[in-house]
Amino acid sequence: MCFGEAKNNFKNMQHIDYTYYFWLSSLFFVLALLSLFLNNKISAKTTHFFSVSGILVLVLFIILLWLSIHRPPLKTLGETRLWYALFLSIIGYLAYVKWKYRWFLIYSFGMTFLFLLLNYLKPELFNKTLMPALQSVWFVPHVIVYIIAYAFLAAAAIVAVNGLIAYYKNKNIREILLLADNMVYIGYAFITLGLIFGALWAKDAWGNYWTWDPKEIWAFITWLGYLVYIHYRYSNPAKVLGPLWILAFSFAILLICWFGINYLPAAQNSVHVYSGQ
Amino acid sequence: MIIKSHPSNSKEPNFKQSFIFTTGLIGLGFVIQWFGGGLDLTYLKFPVNFIILLFVCLVICIGYFKYPNSHLVEWLSSTKAAITSIIGFSFITLLMGFITQEDNTNKFITGFGLNNIAYSWQYSLSLLYLMFSLGFATIKRIYPFHVKNFWYILNHLGLWIALCAANFGFVDQLHLRMKINPNEYMSFAIDQDGGFYNMPFNVIQTKAENLSLYIDVLESDIVTPLQISINNPAKLHGWNFYVFDINNGNKKSSVIEIIKEPWQPLVYIGLIMMIIGSFFVFWRGKK
Numbered sequence: 001m002c003f004g005e006a007k008n009n010f011k012n013m014q015h016i017d018y019t020y021y022f023w024l025s026s027l028f029f030v031l032a033l034l035s036l037f038l039n040n041k042i043s044a045k046t047t048h049f050f051s052v053s054g055i056l057v058l059v060l061f062i063i064l065l066w067l068s069i070h071r072p073p074l075k076t077l078g079e080t081r082l083w084y085a086l087f088l089s090i091i092g093y094l095a096y097v098k099w100k101y102r103w104f105l106i107y108s109f110g111m112t113f114l115f116l117l118l119n120y121l122k123p124e125l126f127n128k129t130l131m132p133a134l135q136s137v138w139f140v141p142h143v144i145v146y147i148i149a150y151a152f153l154a155a156a157a158i159v160a161v162n163g164l165i166a167y168y169k170n171k172n173i174r175e176i177l178l179l180a181d182n183m184v185y186i187g188y189a190f191i192t193l194g195l196i197f198g199a200l201w202a203k204d205a206w207g208n209y210w211t212w213d214p215k216e217i218w219a220f221i222t223w224l225g226y227l228v229y230i231h232y233r234y235s236n237p238a239k240v241l242g243p244l245w246i247l248a249f250s251f252a253i254l255l256i257c258w259f260g261i262n263y264l265p266a267a268q269n270s271v272h273v274y275s276g277q
Numbered sequence: 278m279i280i281k282s283h284p285s286n287s288k289e290p291n292f293k294q295s296f297i298f299t300t301g302l303i304g305l306g307f308v309i310q311w312f313g314g315g316l317d318l319t320y321l322k323f324p325v326n327f328i329i330l331l332f333v334c335l336v337i338c339i340g341y342f343k344y345p346n347s348h349l350v351e352w353l354s355s356t357k358a359a360i361t362s363i364i365g366f367s368f369i370t371l372l373m374g375f376i377t378q379e380d381n382t383n384k385f386i387t388g389f390g391l392n393n394i395a396y397s398w399q400y401s402l403s404l405l406y407l408m409f410s411l412g413f414a415t416i417k418r419i420y421p422f423h424v425k426n427f428w429y430i431l432n433h434l435g436l437w438i439a440l441c442a443a444n445f446g447f448v449d450q451l452h453l454r455m456k457i458n459p460n461e462y463m464s465f466a467i468d469q470d471g472g473f474y475n476m477p478f479n480v481i482q483t484k485a486e487n488l489s490l491y492i493d494v495l496e497s498d499i500v501t502p503l504q505i506s507i508n509n510p511a512k513l514h515g516w517n518f519y520v521f522d523i524n525n526g527n528k529k530s531s532v533i534e535i536i537k538e539p540w541q542p543l544v545y546i547g548l549i550m551m552i553i554g555s556f557f558v559f560w561r562g563k564k
Contacts, residue, residue, distance in 0.1 A: 189559035235356035
């Protein structure tokens with residue numbers, strides 16, 4: 001029965017033809033980034049125009065796909081990647097509008113393009129049904145918020161290293177810390193969401209929102225690390241060296257959480273360690 | 278009591294002293310664990326957990342409203358207590374991250390409860406410290422209320438509620454496994470400890486296909502049909518039904534998991550408050 005449904009899907013996919021939408025939205029995203037680099041008065045407007053156009057093309061494609069397959073497109077690997085692409089581009093664009101972070105627009109459009117490209121190169125992904133445990137409304141939001149959180153916290157870590165170098169060269173790093181704060185607040189909001197979405201999803205899937213699974217443990221420590229940073233900055237705004245080291249340390253924990261746990265003996269039974277299965 | 282450990286100070290403890298206190302508290306937990314063994318949480322079943330939680334709330338309220346200027350209350354609601362309690366709890370969690378949480382033959386590890394940390398004294402004491410510190414910091418912002426503290430309260434009170442409900446409510450959870458058959462009603466299940474549990478209803482399997490289970494639940498002459506699959510549990514009168522082991526085919530039996538978690542709504546209230554609060558943290562991130 002799975003095969004029959006997949007075949008049917010594929011026919012529908014052909015009917016809508018992903019190719020046009022892929023090229024069109026990618027073209028818009030590339031033009032948006034190009035005008036970002038031109039950096040003049042007109043190009044500032046075209047960046048907005050092309051970004052929104054690229055996103056709208058994706059929205060249109062998802063709506064048409066949804067209508068044609070008569071169910072929410074959340075069941076296959078290819079469909080999930082469409083949602084990643086859509087949300088990453090939307091959030092990247094919003095962050096650009098609010099904070100003028102060019103690097104984040106480049107990063108999120110780059111990731112968007114990557115996910116779209118994977119679907120383009122392997123159209124069979126649209127037929128590859130996700131394993132049942134991943135077929136959940138929480139899957140996409142859980143992954144998306146973590147992709148974004150890690151991007152901002154990685155940026156914060158780069159800022160921190162930059163700050164440490166500047167500190168030991170006796171330069172003023174007050175400004176650098178303010179930038180780090182900014183990144184941490186955004187990243188922290190997203191890992192909070194990621195952690196909670198994960199818990200709510202776990203409740204639906206296994207009946208427990210928290211089981212001290214190794215991935216949960218390390219995600220929780222990461223969360224606590226940035227919590228220490230925020231409180232320390234709040235209570236000692238004048239101190240500069242301590243917070244920089246807390247940031248560097250927290251990011252080291254984040255890296256353990258992200259892929260380090262694959263090598264930890266304590267984590268071999270984690271549901272997030274895929275290597276053994 | 279805590280103040281007495283710093284008798285020479287006229288002011289509230291500073292950061293260094295808070296840190297020493299945290300280390301001492303966790304050290305104390307290790308000592309109790311070594312000599313007294315792990316915590317038997319079955320004693321904490323309702324209503325004991327509820328009474329303890331009420332007591333914690335009462336201590337926080339009395340402390341804040343009757344002795345607002347005492348060093349103890351000022352210290353517990355300060356960022357010094359906040360930071361050191363978070364670091365203390367991080368340390369305990371870090372141990373969990375490095376030591377496998379399952380049966381162990383090492384006497385040192387089992388003696389300090391390091392393979393079962395969520396049931397240990399060091400975990401409980403550092404959690405209690407975190408709860409008091411978070412509780413006092415929160416009540417300070419709730420009363421007197423200012424609109425600008427609204428988001429602060431959402432984040433902090435949300436975390437406090439979620440932490441308390443999850444840790445105290447955890448002992449009242451019922452996780453039952455029930456084998457169900459296509460042709461007979463079943464009325465008993467097996468609980469976490471392997472004991473029999475008589476359900477207040479009967480369950481029969483009507484269909485099993487496409488990784489979905491169709492069951493009928495018979496409760497005082499009323500039959501309710503339910504469909505469950507992975508990621509899609511069903512709910513009936515406070516009981517949650519999950520697929521555990523599914524055998525396709527109409528003549529084979531399957532296993533379902535039936536869960537009752539009376540404190541769950543409270544945990545969810547806390548988490549939802551934190552979700553809303555995180556939007557504030559997001560918007561705060563500006564130059």
